[in-house]
Amino acid sequence: MCLSKPTVAGDAASGSSASSSCTGMQSNRTCSLRDVCSSAGNGIKHRGNKDSQTKEVEDSLGYKEENAVYKENEAASEVLAHQQKQQEEAEEEYIPQIRWPDLGAQSFLHAGALYGIYLLFYAKLYTFLWVAVTILVSGIGITAGAHRLWSHKSYTASLPLRVLLAFAFSIAGQRDAYTWALDHRIHHKFSETDADPHNAKRGFFFAHVGWLFLTPHPKVIAKRKVIDMSDLEADPVVMFQRKYYIPLFALCSIVLPVMVPWYFWQESLWMSFWINFNMRFCWTLNVAFFVNSVAHMWGRKPYDKNIMPVEAPLVSLVALGEGWHNYHHVFPWDYKTGEFGSYTLNITTGFIDFCARIGLASGRKFVSPDMIKRRAAKCGDGSRFLSDDYAHKDQVWGFGDRDLPREDLAELAKMQN
């Protein structure tokens, strides 16, 4: 059963994200949706022979086969071929250009943040505490809001919670939730290809911050047009935040954090600006950047060694639980974004669980321990379940073993002619 929509044919990126949606498949090779789903015509009716249970699950997820990106359709194929040709022409000419206003903004933010750190030594205690609170609140807006809720639909949030998260995310000032989620969905679906907005294969600096002030690759622009965002378009909270983003940014990210210390405990406005806007903004920005850079480069890959994302506990500590990135790219629908339930290294999970307890959140999706073990044994780097029985669960003794993967049998049948 292929629950997720497969990617556009021929995109090498789909390997990583696609493989995560094929956990039921029993193949040792890298799981490619194109391989799996196209084999339908060769005897394995993944879509044609849907039983009622599969249909029910697909209906509950809002899955529609006719919307599948891969679906063969002559007219669509022609359009796709045309787009591909245009893309190839554009790629030949693609040389990233510096977007000077964005580079200027990043330079200002980072230089100002250093000054803010210096001023922190002279700030009032309450100002210090206030900056910690706003970092935490805006961080939750990113992790529980833009990321786990709006990008991945890993749980359902009630209207009051969505309003709260949109407010918290506006404090962070990292663009509107719709735009953030769009790029993040592309990042997962086309991870580490030219279509990935912060493709880690282009190096640490590009993945960390360079992507924000360089012109995007044409493939990124193309993919922004095909990703399904209908769920967010139907969310009035997201669309409101998008429509009024500029005033919301000014109010929530600048005026509120800067004015509170000035009004309530007479901190100087000068001091408050550099600490509570500039430094605070820059801190959360860089923490998010670490997930794109560090958590895609250095660490273990217990769940899939064929992709770049890694498990980065230190990133998790500062990013409120977002550093378990190998796991997260394999199971992006898990609201915990990590295997283990410790709240210390995953404050966001604690927040969502608390919201669920008081009735503000529901429908938390997670992965069964069995599914995790199977996946780790099959695709992991061996740092997990090395001596576990699961490491041998999917092995076969030879032709005739009943556990031989169905898709392999189908290919074998073809080859024997």
Ligand SMILES: [Zn+2]
């Ligand atoms: Zn994600």
Ligand SMILES: [Zn+2]
């Ligand atoms: Zn990532």
